[in-house]
Amino acid sequence: MRTETRVNIAQAIDNSGQSFFQIGIFVLCGICLMVDGFDVQAMGYVAPAIIKEWRLQNAVMAPVFSATLLGVLIGSIVFSMLADKIGRRPVMIGATLFFALMTLATAQADSVEALRWIRFVAGLGLGGIMPNAVALCGEFSSKSSRVFVMMLVGNGFTAGAAIGGLIAAWLIPHYGWRSIFYFGGAIPLVISLAMIVWLPESLQFLAVKGQSPDRIAHTLNRLNPVQSYSATTEFFGEAPARTGVPIFQLFSDGRAAGTGLLWTANFMNLLNLYFLSSWLPTVVRDAGYATSIGVYVGTTLQIGGTIGAILLGRLVKRFGFVIVLASCFALASLNISFIGWPGLALPLLFVVVFIAGLGVMGGQVGINALAAIFYPTELRSTGIGAGLGVGRLGAIVGPLVGGQLMALQWSSRALFLTAAVPAMISALVMVSMHWQADQRLSEQSVS
DSSP, X not given: XXXXXXXXXXXXXHTTOOOHHHHHHXXXXXXXXXXXXXXXXXXXXXXXXXXXXXXXXXXXXHHHHHHHHXXXXXXXXXXXXXXXXXXXXXXXXXXXXXXXXXXXXHTTOOSHHHHHHHHHHHHHHHTTTHHHHHXXXXXXXXXXXXXXXXXXXXXXXXXXXXHHHHHHHHHHHHHOTHXXXXXXXXXXXXXXXXXXXXXXXXXXXXXXXXXXXHHHHHHHHHHOXXXXXXXXXXXXOSSOOOOSOHHHHTTSTTOHHHXXXXXXXXXXXXXXXXXXXXXXXXXXXXXXXOHHHHHHHHHHHHHHHHHHHHHHHHHHHHHOHHHHHHHHHHHHHHHHHHHTOTTOOHHHHHHHHHHHHHHHHHHHHHHHHHHHHHSOGGGHHHXXXXXXXXXXXXXXXXXXXXXXXXXXXXXXXXXXXXXXXXXXHHHHHHHHGGGGOOHHHHHTOOO
């Protein structure tokens, strides 16, 4: 057993291997993202039932979709900057507890207006989960497995949305749409309690901030019992602590162009993602199929994303982010254009929706991992959260534009040909990231 007097946190984690303690962190963050994905997507699954029960026009639900996403936008930016100031752990726990309570409150809504305001407030908490979960997992994984771990854990969001579709298809016919929100609120309450007990703070964060050497030593000893660290050990990160507003620092030190491209990709891809996930079940129902078939088609989108993220994690490790994500979004664009094809058989609809989900939703996990690589520790949550926040503007626009186009009686073919355009723009943006591929991207490491 050997004691170090001065320890680089990143190197210590790289040398620790993959312990059960680390796997437990990844699992806990992944489950948290699953309930986050379930709750964000829940409104898309219940919308057909609400429209039928309250006798609404489709377009009336568009502001409810966008209210949730507006809350997520604000939450992702505010809570990400807060996490880079006070830590990942308290923000994740607080945000999870908050959105759990607000999801339970959603089940009590009795009007579109009440639904809109409650979902907006719930979205504030929902937005704080993804940036911090991905950042925390990246900071607890070794260099060799970091990209795959971040993409696998980030995939929990998509997996939760997919599982939510299967649950919704069973719960709604038996217990009504409100049961979705009772279920979706109860689970994160339990998760928040589990995080209080088991979720550690980022060691990179503590070292960069010069905080709690005793906590760092205790956690490192759990990661690697062969070593023996104590509170007297000098721990340091590979980046100095910074002052000022974190979001402005995303454009300093040569990061401006890369930040702009990441924001554009987030905007275009999340516009597509939420247009598809919000309206697919309703469009399929309007085509003459049962509500449950519409829900299953929406679920297929999420399943494609879940499988896609796992596949892309392996491909990125071999070929790099740029070529994999550019190809991914180009494939998504092609298949989105086929969704509204006249006379498309139902089995083929499931196939093209699956591939579209693989590209759009799997690709979004890739963008999040790319952002985590691109930014240093002290800006990591802010970088991921700000990109997702800008992306939420697209997520707000997508359902609203879809609702308006349907109100104008656009055909399904015209709707989905239009939706194919943002995916192609995302592909071109990823090609442009080639010129921003510096040492951080080529080595696929984080500080």
